[in-house]
Amino acid sequence: MDVKAAQRLQLSAVVQPERFGRRPPFSTCRLGVSREPQSLRVFVSPMMMRRRTTALEVSSSYDNISASILESGSVHAPLDEELILKNRSQETQPYLNGRCIYLVGMMGSGKTTVGKIMSQVLGYSFCDSDALVEEEVGGNSVVDIFEQHGETFFRNKETEVLHKLSLLHRLVISTGGGAVMRPINWKYMHKGVSVWLDVPVEALAQRIAAVGTNSRPLLNYEAGDPYTRAFMRLSAILKREVKHMPMPMPGSH
Numbered sequence: 001m002d003v004k005a006a007q008r009l010q011l012s013a014v015v016q017p018e019r020f021g022r023r024p025p026f027s028t029c030r031l032g033v034s035r036e037p038q039s040l041r042v043f044v045s046p047m048m049m050r051r052r053t054t055a056l057e058v059s060s061s062y063d064n065i066s067a068s069i070l071e072s073g074s075v076h077a078p079l080d081e082e083l084i085l086k087n088r089s090q091e092t093q094p095y096l097n098g099r100c101i102y103l104v105g106m107m108g109s110g111k112t113t114v115g116k117i118m119s120q121v122l123g124y125s126f127c128d129s130d131a132l133v134e135e136e137v138g139g140n141s142v143v144d145i146f147e148q149h150g151e152t153f154f155r156n157k158e159t160e161v162l163h164k165l166s167l168l169h170r171l172v173i174s175t176g177g178g179a180v181m182r183p184i185n186w187k188y189m190h191k192g193v194s195v196w197l198d199v200p201v202e203a204l205a206q207r208i209a210a211v212g213t214n215s216r217p218l219l220n221y222e223a224g225d226p227y228t229r230a231f232m233r234l235s236a237i238l239k240r241e242v243k244h245m246p247m248p249m250p251g252s253h
């Protein structure tokens with residue numbers, strides 16, 4: 001089913017689970033982007049293949065991306081970083097069997113940026129759950145939804161969207177940063193592969209400060225300079241959200 005259908009959330013085709021084999025326990029991996037080399041551990045489901053853990057060295061730096069590129073919103077990560085991501089995506093493809101990839105992580109962790117690159121490599125469609133929520137609520141922005149209906153309403157709509165997406169396949173889904181806080185959302189995301197973009201809060205604050213906090217109602221309160229404002233709020237939110245992130249499967253590395 002193509003992304004237009006997904007975006008209309010008209011579920012004309014329910015994916016037959018047997019087409020993709022048993023649904024293994026969900027697998028997740030961490031992708032940290034920071035100044036130090038990060039090891040990216042990719043866990044693939046034991047149900048589909050012999051258990052395989054690949055420790056891959058992923059080193060990258062965001063120092064050498066000029067602020068202007070970041071602000072353009074169409075960041076072209078340095079060739080090495082984008083190439084690494086494309087290669088890792090291709091390595092993951094045989095294990096996916098068409099299942100969706102859910103990118104989870106804090107605001108600014110790169111879910112949209114990474115998601116678009118991954119979807120191209122995998123021949124998947126890209127979906128942004130925030131955009132689908134906005135569509136569900138008549139095109140109102142996330143900021144307007146928070147202002148007019150409140151956070152709980154937004155979270156309920158987000159859960160509805162994730163439920164509908166869980167019936168589709170061949171999608172890379174950029175989730176909203178807060179999606180991890182609801183167990184029911186994990187029930188839906190478990191039907192695919194969740195990928196945690198685990199980025200240091202300092203980097204998150206730098207990125208958010210570069211693009212501004214106008215589109216992120218939960219960051220838009222603190223007084224002070226954009227970096228401090230973003231850092232303070234992100235640090236508070238991180239404490240709340242990190243508790244909901246899954247630990248790697250025991251024995252999987």
Ligand SMILES: Nc1ncnc2c1ncn2[C@@H]1O[C@H](COP(=O)(O)OP(=O)(O)O)[C@@H](O)[C@H]1O
Pocket residue numbers: 033061062065069070071073074075077105106107108109110111112113114174207208210211
């Ligand atoms: N790996 C990266 N290195 C540096 N900047 C990045 C990286 N990934 C994303 N960004 C920048 O960070 C900001 C947030 O990225 P985005 O993909 O929108 O994050 P999310 O969807 O998780 O909120 C954007 O300005 C983007 O250009």
Ligand SMILES: O=C(O)C1=C[C@@H](OP(=O)(O)O)[C@@H](O)[C@H](O)C1
Pocket residue numbers: 105106107108111130142175176177178179215216217218237
């Ligand atoms: O962390 C959160 O609670 C939120 C993150 C946002 O998505 P991004 O992570 O794409 O900014 C958006 O869903 C909303 O502002 C709430």
